[in-house]
Amino acid sequence: MANKSKTQVALYILLGLMTLITLFPFLYAVLTAFKPLQEMSFIPPRFFPEHFTTYNFKYVWSKIPIPLYLFNSLVIAVAVTSSVIFTSSIVGFVFAKYGFRFKEPLFMLLLSTMMLPIQVIFVPTYLVVSAFHMGNSYWGIILPNAINIFGIFYMREFIIQIPQDLFDAARLDGCSDLKLYFHIVVPNSVPAIVSLSIFQFIWTWNDFLWPLIVAQSNKLFTMPVGISAFAGFYAPKPNNYVMSAAIFEMVPVIIAYFIFQRHIIRGVTLSGMKF
Amino acid sequence: MKQHVPRFVLCILIPTFVWFAIFRFGPLLYALFLSLHKWSYWDNVHPFVGFRNYISILHDNLFLHSLLNTFYFAFTVTPLQIFIGLLSALLLDELIGKIRKGFFRSVFFLPVVVSGVGVSLIWRWLYDPTFGYLNEILSFFSLPPQGWLRSYSQAMPSIIIMSAWKNFGFYMVIFLTALQGIPESLYGAAKIDGANRIQLIKYIKLPLLIPAFTVSVVISLIGALQVFAEPYLMTNGGPGYATTVTVLLIQNTAFTEGNMGRASAMSFVLFLIIFIITLIEIKLFRKREVSY
Incomplete structure (x- = not known):
């Protein structure tokens, strides 16, 4: 038994070390965000703020329109998520419960776009969006992300498991296809819909390259784009301000994570989607 | 039907x-x-040039260098984050009690959900060679200060370390789920045969984790070949071109230089690479899957 408790102790030491490494950057960011500007050039740097201040947050709030960026992020994330939920569940339903010609090849064709992320074809996609006069608009950011092939795949896997009897019985009662969708598919796939919503919402919230390209003016900036523009690269802002800005950006996601973490983690486990 | x-x-x-x-x-x-066209954002005429864009980029050292950087990143970060993810999943699997497991799982998954922009900015500050805290930690262990993102040879490893730190929790969850799927009866049988912990891991857990491993490698490589935000924010491709990855170069070619034709040729090459690598992976790993 002594041997067993020894391995348990070793286990906890290792896990404790990993916890420290995982949390340290966040902790240091928070502490930095409460340090006054003078303390940014301390050599050696100190861990805790010498003079605790909340000025950095006020400074960032006054320098960049955080409410606007939050609003933009929210509008885009809500629009993309609603659209992805609707399209994923209804297309997933079609591929899960209907038999039709060329079903398999059509599904494979859709799945092949998993290898075609917007990150790789953003140049032509941007020109397409511009051709539709959607450059520098919400639509330009939202529409190319309005369908998520991972979502379709995920919902199809889930809907396949809904017992066929439910559909057959409703069909005998004269239910239309759309009614089947609203009265059987949706109520029976609530857990999957919840997981996918949260997953998609956070993914969209964190997305960077696409909104960076489409948003030409800061009126359209999302939180990540706005924060990165504020932080700068060639003339970077002092890090106490940058850390405050980063905290403004990360806090909504962290709060959502603490509320919904079970769903989020299940979202990963059921599909293997990627942020 | x-x-x-x-x-x-x-x-x-x-x-x-x-x-x-x-x-x-x-x-x-x-x-x-x-x-296949000379397509500049600033010109109105876009003459057909055949494969000249492809020939040109394949002779362009910067493009080839960006591909090498991308491969360097992808093929280093993938084994690293999958290894740490696997290790942490195996460690958590040894833990007794749901609450403890849940606690560590939540902590390790936290960097996965926050944005790449936020953590890149945090790590850019930690890595600062003069005022950053990482060199302070090194000096605590009497180690010499490092250049990190400012050093030509260390910039990419620094980004890789940060990315592995950010992503390992994702792979941990994939492995944990696979571990939960292993039937208790298998362990029981092995224990009766006198197998110890290490043997359980080696002969039961690892072989049964191969499908999860395949999924992880595919997801990780596809994602890593598209890396953008981290080098964009932390080094902007520098110092020199040490961290200029392909998506960053494409973005620059398209939107700073306005050269859409050339950028599209680069995109197409990157797409082909992702496509071929994915096919090879699926082929390679399919053979080795084990079922029970």
Whole structure:
């Protein structure tokens, strides 16, 4: 038994070390965000703020329109998520419960776009969006992300498991296809819909390259784009301000994570989607 | 099963495929089309140039260098984050008690959910060679200060370390789920045969984790080959071109230089690479899957 408790102790030491490494950057960011500007050039740097201040947050709030960026992020994330939920569940339903010609090849064709992320074809996609006069608009950011092939795949896997009897019985009662969708598919796939919503919402919230390209003016900036523009690269802002800005950006996601973490983690486990 | 296509199915599939045609397949073909033309954002005429863009980028040291950087990143971060993810999953699997497991799992998953922008900015500050805290930690262990992101040779490893730190929790969850799927009876049988912990891991857990491993490698490589935000924010491709990855170069070529034709040729090459690597992975790993 002594041997067993020894391995348990070793286990906890290792896990404790990993916890420290995982949390340290966040902790240091928070502490930095409460340090006054003078303390940014301390050599050696100190861990805790010498003079605790909340000025950095006020400074960032006054320098960049955080409410606007939050609003933009929210509008885009809500629009993309609603659209992805609707399209994923209804297309997933079609591929899960209907038999039709060329079903398999059509599904494979859709799945092949998993290898075609917007990150790789953003140049032509941007020109397409511009051709539709959607450059520098919400639509330009939202529409190319309005369908998520991972979502379709995920919902199809889930809907396949809904017992066929439910559909057959409703069909005998004269239910239309759309009614089947609203009265059987949706109520029976609530857990999957919840997981996918949260997953998609956070993914969209964190997305960077696409909104960076489409948003030409800061009126359209999302939180990540706005924060990165504020932080700068060639003339970077002092890090106490940058850390405050980063905290403004990360806090909504962290709060959502603490509320919904079970769903989020299940979202990963059921599909293997990627942020 | 009806053989003709029901109207409802058509009503759903037609708009879906129109969307995919406009926003996925269309742009891919459009990239091919653009890449065969001299297409500058500032000019009105876009003459056909055949494969000249491809020939030019394949002779362009910067493009080849960006591919090497991308491979360097992808093929280093993938084993690293999957190894740490696997290790942490195996460690958590040894833990007794749901609450403890849940605690560590939540902590390790936290960096996965926050944005790449936020953590890149945090690590850029930690890595600062003069005022950053990492060198302070090194000095605590009497180690010499490092250049990190400012050093030509260390910049990419620094980004890799940060990315592995950010992503390992994702792979941990994939492995944990696979571990939960292993039936208790298998362990029971092995224990009766006198197997110890290490043997359990080696002969039961690891072989049964191979499908999860395949999924992880595919997801990780596809994601890592598209890396953008981290080098964009932390080094902007520097110092020199040490961290200029392909997506960063494409973005620069397209939107700073306005050279859409050339950028499209680069995109198409990157797409082909991702496509080929994915096919090879699926082929390679399919053979080794074990079922029970």
